[in-house]
Amino acid sequence: LVSTGTARPAGGVDGILPTLRAIVGEQGWTDDPAKLAPHLSEWRGRVVGRTPLMLQPSTTEQVAAIVRTCAEARVAIVPQGGNTGMCAGAVPDASGAQILVQLGRLDRIRDVNVEDASLVAEAGCVLADVKSAACAAGLYFPLSLSAEGSCQIGGNVATNAGGINVLRYGTMRDLVLGLEAVLPDGSVLDNLRTLRKNTAGYDLKQLFVGSEGTLGIVTAVAVKLYPDPGPLQTAMLALDHAGAAVLALAKLRERMPDRLLAFELIGARPMDFVLRHIPAARNPFDLRYEWYVLLDAAVPAAELESALIDLAAQQRIADAVVAKSHAEQTALWRLRHSISEAERREGPGIKHDISVPVGAIQEFLDAAEERLRARVPQAEAVVFGHVGDGNLHYNAHLRRDVPDADLGRLGDELTRAIYELVTEMGGSISAEHGIGVLKKEALRRYGNPVALAAMRTLKAALDPAGIMNPGKVI
Numbered sequence: 232l233v234s235t236g237t238a239r240p241a242g243g244v245d246g247i248l249p250t251l252r253a254i255v256g257e258q259g260w261t262d263d264p265a266k267l268a269p270h271l272s273e274w275r276g277r278v279v280g281r282t283p284l285m286l287q288p289s290t291t292e293q294v295a296a297i298v299r300t301c302a303e304a305r306v307a308i309v310p311q312g313g314n315t316g317m318c319a320g321a322v323p324d325a326s327g328a329q330i331l332v333q334l335g336r337l338d339r340i341r342d343v344n345v346e347d348a349s350l351v352a353e354a355g356c357v358l359a360d361v362k363s364a365a366c367a368a369g370l371y372f373p374l375s376l377s378a379e380g381s382c383q384i385g386g387n388v389a390t391n392a393g394g395i396n397v398l399r400y401g402t403m404r405d406l407v408l409g410l411e412a413v414l415p416d417g418s419v420l421d422n423l424r425t426l427r428k429n430t431a432g433y434d435l436k437q438l439f440v441g442s443e444g445t446l447g448i449v450t451a452v453a454v455k456l457y458p459d460p461g462p463l464q465t466a467m468l469a470l471d472h473a474g475a476a477v478l479a480l481a482k483l484r485e486r487m488p489d490r491l492l493a494f495e496l497i498g499a500r501p502m503d504f505v506l507r508h509i510p511a512a513r514n515p516f517d518l519r520y521e522w523y524v525l526l527d528a529a530v531p532a533a534e535l536e537s538a539l540i541d542l543a544a545q546q547r548i549a550d551a552v553v554a555k556s557h558a559e560q561t562a563l564w565r566l567r568h569s570i571s572e573a574e575r576r577e578g579p580g581i582k583h584d585i586s587v588p589v590g591a592i593q594e595f596l597d598a599a600e601e602r603l604r605a606r607v608p609q610a611e612a613v614v615f616g617h618v619g620d621g622n623l624h625y626n627a628h629l630r631r632d633v634p635d636a637d638l639g640r641l642g643d644e645l646t647r648a649i650y651e652l653v654t655e656m657g658g659s660i661s662a663e664h665g666i667g668v669l670k671k672e673a674l675r676r677y678g679n680p681v682a683l684a685a686m687r688t689l690k691a692a693l694d695p696a697g698i699m700n701p702g703k704v705i
């Protein structure tokens with residue numbers, strides 16, 4: 232019934248290369264190994280693939296013609312945006328028979344409509360440019376992540392990106408009003424509307440959000456814009472336990488509903504890594520605490536300070552600092568944004584992007600600690616995340632004295648321990664990073680069988696030949 236493996240070319244991929252090159256013209260393709268290299272490797276180098284040709288179409292019509300040509304020849308296609316994804320979904324496999332379609336030349340902002348508070352961007356627009364275009368019109372596009380200088384809006388749709396402002400504005404799924412996509416047979420789904428209400432049949436745009444290139448190629452997106460939230464105050468809180476962050480969040484939300492934009496939890500270990508490895512990083516407190524929260528609130532400074540003084544008086548937080556200047560805000564956020572880099576410098580880690588119900592965060596952390604102690608005592612948890620969304624990056628580093636020969640086995644055992652716990656608690660093994668290749672086996676193991684069967688049915692219905700990003704997700 233299902234075709235999710237690599238499509239088998241009827242006439243071979245080589246036979247269609249001249250046609251594909253002609254569709255995009257001289258500027259739109261390369262087979263130069265040096266130019267291909269960065270596109271063939273997942274950004275951490277964890278997966279490296281091959282391709283006979285990378286295409287960079289500049290119009291939706293070109294994308295449609297590429298897909299039609301590949302569909303007729305049953306040649307597999309891998310869509311790629313900024314290649315910042317965390318699960319290696321955007322790189323081809325090692326067969327050398329998959330065509331890479333990189334969307335970076337589809338980079339026009341087609342419309343910004345102030346009355347409608349909407350923006351239409353082509354899929355290859357870099358997220359930071361979409362945000363700037365909204366800002367230039369006096370409005371605000373809230374999706375915000377550390378990779379915003381290189382990830383693309385089409386990639387954000389394809390991965391249902393989250394980031395630091397989900398607490399107030401939701402994930403990409405909540406921000407998409409409509410989209411345009413090329414289906415696996417080469418037809419163009421024109422669903423590029425900015426309607427706030429539309430109950431005329433299935434909501435097809437949502438099918439593409441989080442589909443990681445397996446159902447079609449997104450070529451343009453219509454998104455919601457918001458009023459500019461105005462100047463933000465940034466504060467860092469120090470806490471003795473993570474559960475205090477959830478309580479502090481609830482209290483602050485009562486006082487400033489809809490004005491709290493970001494609320495990020497940082498454990499002591501990731502903070503230690505940042506202070507050790509990132510030049511000029513500085514602990515804003517005199518002491519080392521077990522947990523920290525970094526928050527952004529769109530309220531006057533005095534209002535935030537008074538709320539934090541009350542939290543401290545109620546002993547809900549141990550300490551707090553409020554940034555007094557843009558430079559101090561930037562320095563505080565640099566601590567958060569540097570965690571991935573600091574982790575990399577610390578040594579290889581095992582990463583998990585999980586979610587549990589917000590109220591169960593402390594319970595999850597306690598149980599996870601217990602299981603690690605019992606099953607992989609050589610591991611140390613490195614935890615940070617978007618606490619208001621119940622989304623933790625529950626990473627772990629194995630002690631340096633662990634022999635190389637044991638690393639793989641212990642890493643697998645550790646991941647099993649975490650994913651089993653997450654599943655028992657009704658959580659998700661992938662909160663915001665998707666599945667790609669790296670989590671495909673985990674989805675098969677921990678996913679709901681009925682949901683997985685429905686996903687396979689959808690995939691087979693839309694892509695019966697299995698040409699669209701085969702080997703990813705399911």
Ligand SMILES: Cc1cc2nc3c(=O)[nH]c(=O)nc-3n(C[C@H](O)[C@H](O)[C@H](O)COP(=O)(O)OP(=O)(O)OC[C@H]3O[C@@H](n4cnc5c(N)ncnc54)[C@H](O)[C@@H]3O)c2cc1C
Nearest residue numbers: 312313314315316320383385386387389392393394444449
């Ligand atoms: C430093 C750093 C911080 C990050 N922080 C966050 C974070 O806070 N929250 C978060 O959610 N993510 C985060 N990410 C992950 C990543 O940035 C997001 O997943 C982003 O949405 C991927 O966009 P991209 O354009 O790079 O997509 P790619 O990596 O190129 O592709 C990702 C997947 O989408 C598919 N795809 C890409 N473009 C299209 C298209 N036009 N049509 C169909 N399929 C397509 C690809 O085939 C692949 O399966 C971070 C990454 C880095 C490097």
